[in-house]
Amino acid sequence: MTRRPAEGLPRALWLCLISVFAGLPVLWMVLTSLQPMEELLGTSARLVPASVSLDAYREVITRFPFWEWFGNSFLVAAAVVAGNLVFDTLAAYGLSRIRFRGRQVVLTLILATLMIPTQVILVPLYLMMRDLGWIDTYWALIIPFLASPAGIFLLRQHFVTLPMQLDEAAAMDGAGRLRTLWSVLLPSSWAALGTVAVLKFMWTWGEFAWPSLVTNNELMRTLPVGLARFQNQFAPRWDLLMAGSVMAAVPVVLGFVLLQRLFVRGLTGGAVKE
């Protein structure tokens, strides 16, 4: 491809500019977390820190139940991902490979539920948790999200593209349904499963409104809720807030960097060559 230089320059300029816009705030978070408060509140903000220290990180970990928050976030996200992988896969399998009376009704119902976001059921869902005695327990954070219409939909879309001959061949060999699902369908579905897992993990990890509603006990908070509460309790200690933010972002950013290809393919519908 021949590129005309006159066309290439504004293009490159724009890409630089947009990268700065996207990247600078993240860089700023990291830089702030490494500087002492006195320096941050100096006469003017500086991009290059005069001194670098990990004091803010140390303080976050010692002054707050940081590891409890981190552990809660991790446990909840892991449990929700695991639940979705099992429940959504089973449902997607049933809805794509088994013919049974009522299948269409179930499918329609699940598609209809796809339109109901958590935000519009906050009130009654909270009441349910209260009546069940699940406030301040992991149950409230995990159980309602163990299965999701979006996950089922995504996996079903994928299963439908796999040829029925696979199942038939497996059946000829005497494999039962679960066996067929496990050793024939799942191995060729890792991309779809991975997408569901990553999205679910990211979403659960970052969730804010729901966990701050159903947790009152400081030790039951998830990381985002803890961080947000902590900023209200103290005169803004930006060094600590940014250190906490970095630590809250690391697990998901790491996951994203590792699974980037999958992500890009999922979003562009495979059109972009890596």
Added chain:
Amino acid sequence: MHTATELSPKLTSDRAGGHPDRPHGPGRRRRRPTGALAGWLSVAPALLVILGFTFYPMVQSMLLSTDRWNMLGPKQFVGAENYATILGPGTFRESLLNTLVFTLLTLVGTYVLALATAMAANRELASARIVRTITVLPAVIPMVVAGLIWKWLYEPDHGLINTLIGLAGVDGARWLFDNDLALPAVALVSVWKDFGIYALILLGGLQRIPAELYEAATIDRAGPWRQFRSITLPMLRPAAAAVFLLLVFNSFKVFDQVWVMTEGGPGTSTLTVVTFIYTKLLTDVGVASAASVVLFVILLLITVIRLRLTSREES
């Protein structure tokens, strides 16, 4: 597959459903009856969770919206009163208007940035991959973290934004504390966070446009603007429609960054629909539920439009 044969009777849901093995008729159809039981067993766990924790609460939401209740005393049926209250002049109306303005700002901002970025990254530049990584990075960061970063950037006295503006010799603003600036300032966080994702979706659309179209247009001496208008925009329509509706849909649910950065203030200038629901949730259950139902109806309308548009694009 010998092991599979041996294992299968124990593992199949057919067996669990009590269907006897039929040693004399090992045909597919017989070994794997079109069992309603297997079907229902496979969907049951997910269905129970979804019915119990999404569908049932949705119905409850509608029922509660006709009650007056502060979560402590007895419920009192008031009919459509809650709807009349919130749809009349007052904070809910303001929150609805704010949400609309927020949606409009996010829509325009994100769209322009995403399209420009997608078009710039469309060529096989060596740097395109790096740019893609950087621009999608904010989307991965939790919204609360994004809100905190920007709250610090907007900080009037020591924040980076006012410092940079100060370098140019201009006085900065009190972004999040100014009635007129707070909402656009919060909208910018949404633009920042998600434009990379939308750029990727648009990039996917761009790469589906056959290069021959541009070649033919160049032979016909169509300039870049003409090519953009006559080829790029029309061919991009399916991806663009998806982006448009996703943006509107998500903007209507905005909450996290508002709550972290301004809690709806100053005054009611950044109060959004979900923020309104949140403030009423524990004290005025009926009003919060009515607001939820109104939000649901709006989201439903958006979904219907989305389905209409996508099915038209496909046909």
